[in-house]
Amino acid sequence: MAAKLSQKTSRRIFKPLVFLIALLPLAWLGYALYSDTVLGTRLLTNDPVQKLDRELGDWALILIIITLAVRPARELLGMNEFIAYRRMIGLFAFFYVLLHLSSYTILNLQINLDEFLVDVAKRPFITIGVINFVGLAALAATSTRGMIRRLGGRNWRRLHMLIYGISVLGLIHFIMMIRADFSRPFIYGGCIVVLLGYRLWTGRRKRIPA
Amino acid sequence: MLIRIKKASDVSSSEITSKEAILNRRAFMTAAAAASGVALLPTFAGPAFAAARLENVKKTKWGEAEKPATLEGITSHNNFYEFGTGKSDPKRNAHTLKPKPWTVEIAGHAEKTGTFDLDDLIRPHQLEERIYRMRCVEAWSMVIPWVGIPLGDVLKRLGPTSKAKYVAFETLVDHEQMPAQRSPALPWPYLEGLRMDEAMHPLTLLAVGIHGEVMPNQNGAPIRLVVPWKYGFKGIKSIVKISFVEKQPPATWNIQAPREYGFYSNVNPERSHPRWSQSRERVITGEGGIKALFAPRAETKMFNGYAEEVASLYAGMDLFNNF
Numbered sequence: 001m002a003a004k005l006s007q008k009t010s011r012r013i014f015k016p017l018v019f020l021i022a023l024l025p026l027a028w029l030g031y032a033l034y035s036d037t038v039l040g041t042r043l044l045t046n047d048p049v050q051k052l053d054r055e056l057g058d059w060a061l062i063l064i065i066i067t068l069a070v071r072p073a074r075e076l077l078g079m080n081e082f083i084a085y086r087r088m089i090g091l092f093a094f095f096y097v098l099l100h101l102s103s104y105t106i107l108n109l110q111i112n113l114d115e116f117l118v119d120v121a122k123r124p125f126i127t128i129g130v131i132n133f134v135g136l137a138a139l140a141a142t143s144t145r146g147m148i149r150r151l152g153g154r155n156w157r158r159l160h161m162l163i164y165g166i167s168v169l170g171l172i173h174f175i176m177m178i179r180a181d182f183s184r185p186f187i188y189g190g191c192i193v194v195l196l197g198y199r200l201w202t203g204r205r206k207r208i209p210a
Numbered sequence: 211m212l213i214r215i216k217k218a219s220d221v222s223s224s225e226i227t228s229k230e231a232i233l234n235r236r237a238f239m240t241a242a243a244a245a246s247g248v249a250l251l252p253t254f255a256g257p258a259f260a261a262a263r264l265e266n267v268k269k270t271k272w273g274e275a276e277k278p279a280t281l282e283g284i285t286s287h288n289n290f291y292e293f294g295t296g297k298s299d300p301k302r303n304a305h306t307l308k309p310k311p312w313t314v315e316i317a318g319h320a321e322k323t324g325t326f327d328l329d330d331l332i333r334p335h336q337l338e339e340r341i342y343r344m345r346c347v348e349a350w351s352m353v354i355p356w357v358g359i360p361l362g363d364v365l366k367r368l369g370p371t372s373k374a375k376y377v378a379f380e381t382l383v384d385h386e387q388m389p390a391q392r393s394p395a396l397p398w399p400y401l402e403g404l405r406m407d408e409a410m411h412p413l414t415l416l417a418v419g420i421h422g423e424v425m426p427n428q429n430g431a432p433i434r435l436v437v438p439w440k441y442g443f444k445g446i447k448s449i450v451k452i453s454f455v456e457k458q459p460p461a462t463w464n465i466q467a468p469r470e471y472g473f474y475s476n477v478n479p480e481r482s483h484p485r486w487s488q489s490r491e492r493v494i495t496g497e498g499g500i501k502a503l504f505a506p507r508a509e510t511k512m513f514n515g516y517a518e519e520v521a522s523l524y525a526g527m528d529l530f531n532n533f
Contacts, residue, residue, distance in 0.1 A: 037499030046287040048503045180395040181295040
């Protein structure tokens with residue numbers, strides 16, 4: 001009883017905390033924009049359209065990687081609590097991807113549909129980005145308890161395995177956009193390889209009959 | 211050799227000036243620096259805040275109607291990978307560059323070759339201000355009031371021979387002065403080249419200043435190339451070597467990604483970069499925040515709007531394949 005209560009309490013404290021932490025990047029970008037406009041700083045550089053695009057994409061990928069880390073964190077570190085926040089973190093990843101796509105279409109392309117369609121058709125890294133957006137939207141739409149019930153646990157788990165593919169495509173999308181300096185995709189790639197490797201390794205072990 | 215460069219055996223100014231006078235001058239400079247609250251910095255070139263005005267600069271008709279970006283904007287948004295790959299890195303890191311004294315080696319098929327002191331190379335020419343549009347291959351642009359001299363005038367004085375078909379340029383390699391060269395972001399030195407007629411074209415500039423001030427380090431001090439009808443990366447910075455060559459010389463971005471960056475790299479809205487359209491550009495004015503976020507994009511023009519002057523250089527050439 002006592003354990004249950006403390007779990008409830010910790011959730012009551014940590015859930016809003018995780019929520020607020022996930023909002024920090026956006027809050028920072030909002031502050032930077034305010035500061036650049038009112039205080040004359042250049043936190044978002046002289047080319048804020050580009051900077052905003054990059055920052056939002058970066059944070060989307062980081063949050064995707066964090067959702068991948070939830071399961072190993074539970075299994076290896078015994079952080080059972082953490083799993084309760086995976087859906088929220090995943091939804092935030094989708095939220096940042098949505099903002100990333102919006103900044104690209106609204107601020108960068110200035111709502112030029114023709115140009116957007118040409119980009120999607122002709123430029124593989126943008127095609128990949130849009131595919132990823134659709135994939136994440138599907139995961140977000142099926143993240144509710146009702147949808148889990150409707151799909152059945154097994155189908156739902158299968159569908160949500162997509163997140164691994166999305167993380168790899170996200171990384172490729174990032175690498176394809178870069179002109180030089182691959183240090184950041186190298187770090188993200190390392191994380192993805194380790195987390196994906198762990199998943200494959202543990203998945204295989206489970207299938208071995210006891 | 212046309213221009214004499216200082217030898218070790220030459221009389222140095224400290225031998226002419228009395229020691230007392232030098233000490234007095236030092237004391238004065240220290241006091242002045244302390245009073246103004248800035249560190250003692252080289253006087254010829256340095257970061258924007260320490261820049262010196264260039265004297266006797268002739269105004270020209272170029273870009274009279276344009277509204278230049280602010281000095282702050284031009285000096286804080288730079289692609290200069292020798293100081294880091296981020297746009298704000300050069301401003302932060304370029305203080306390590308020592309643009310004076312500076313020598314430029316002239317090599318290849320010319321009558322006058324050798325190593326020249328930069329001041330001697332520039333001094334015979336009248337400095338001009340030219341306000342040019344600068345279109346970056348990354349789909350942004352800036353209007354920049356350069357101070358410089360036409361490259362062609364300098365080249366003519368060096369007497370290129372009939373074998374000189376191209377001009378090759380090289381940036382300094384020095385891990386102390388350009389710390390980011392320790393990372394292999396690009397193969398160093400940065401290389402660029404022009405066809406002889408492009409190099410001799412009156413629009414092509416060797417720039418030594420911006421907004422009437424000595425070239426800030428982060429913009430390519432002390433001397434850089436400006437070719438306004440080409441993408442910005444053709445404008446090689448901190449030049450230490452100019453060679454007259456027979457064959458098309460290597461160019462860094464062309465080596466790095468030949469599918470994306472051609473040798474010519476003329477601004478061409480019709481020919482998109484494989485990863486983005488080149489038909490429009492974000493005009494960077496130095497303004498930040500909300501205003502810059504919603505500033506309308508401009509249509510990119512053929513040859514960056516200099517078609518009238520330069521289109522004839524490429525008459526009959528397939529500009530799609532020779533991009």
